Amino acid sequence: MKDKSLVNINGKILPPDQATISVFDRGFLYGDSIYEVTMTLDGVPFMVEEHMDRLEKSASKIGLPLPIPREKIIEQLIATVKKLAVKKSYVRIVCTRGAGEITLDPTREQTGSFILICKELHPNPSEWYDKGVWMVIADVIRNHQRATDPSVKSGNYLNNVMAMGEAKKVGAFDAIMLNHQGMVSEGTTSNIWIVKDNKFVTPPLDAGLLGGITRKSLLELGQSQGLFMSEANFSPEDMKNADEVFLTSTTKEIVPIVKIDDKIIGSGQPGVNTRKLHAMYQQLMSEHYKSEKSRLNI
Ligand code: PDD
Secondary structure (H helix, E strand, O other): OOOOEEEEEOOEEEOHHHOOOOOOEHHHHHOOEEEEEEEEEOOEEOOHHHHHHHHHHHHHHOOOOOOOOHHHHHHHHHHHHHHHOOOEEEEEEEEEOOEOOOOOOOOOOOOOEEEEEEEEOOOOOHHHHHHOEEEEEOOOOOOOOOOOOOOOOEOOOHHHHHHHHHHHHOOOOEEEEEOOOOOEEEEOOOEEEEEEOOEEEEOOHHHOOOOOHHHHHHHHHHHHOOOEEEEOOOOHHHHHOOOEEEEEEOOOEEEEEEEEOOEEOOOOOOOHHHHHHHHHHHHHHHHHHHHHHHHOOO
């Protein structure tokens, strides 16, 4: 059965087969766009202000004016999801520099577009969490910060697409990407963590990665609960010799990684620290939805 979905293009809510944009759109031609991925539960968006903060940061870093103010994007998001009427939805917010003459010149006058793709979100396979997943270290590296800055969530994901392709070719779940110095940066659409001697470590932002909203929440949550959380660089070898490894993202939450390349991590089972942090995070998520429901009056 096809998932229920709706697309909002510049304020018009459309069924997916009628949702089209111009072939002259710079998002299509050059990846000249930015995006966010969040989700909703009973119509309530998850960490929407944090996603808007990051969208604004991405926009300002590439000099792309947001087509409409953030409050309007949130309004449109809530309205589209309300119309979709599903328990849980995936929401992709895309802003492009718009359509115009075919030229790289980003300073030409043009009207940007915003697009919201909202679709029914099913629970992730329980296997991911019960058994853990196998990741490979990609040959292709994450961008240098002075190229397409990885802290910008842009429509330029070709490196990450290629990295995931490497993983899929060998039947792995996904790939871990290194930076130009050979240190771990992040997953193709997730942040990477290790646990060593009960200490949680994730690479710092200047390793060249996307500042994940899940990553930030976990750093704060762990600290508030007295866990040892730190941001520090680690090598692929450090990672392979860690007691536990896991990835984090909005839609995946916390997924244990039990094998990297041909190296089994720890016992080869999801670790206790990973499970404990995930349980704490799920508690935080349900409290967050409750308070957002009343704050946004949904
Ligand atoms: N990806 N790193 C990259 C490169 C990402 O694309 C993402 C998110 C993350 C995790 O960020 P967060 O915790 O804010 O979801 C890290 C989304 C989920 C995606 O592209 O589907």
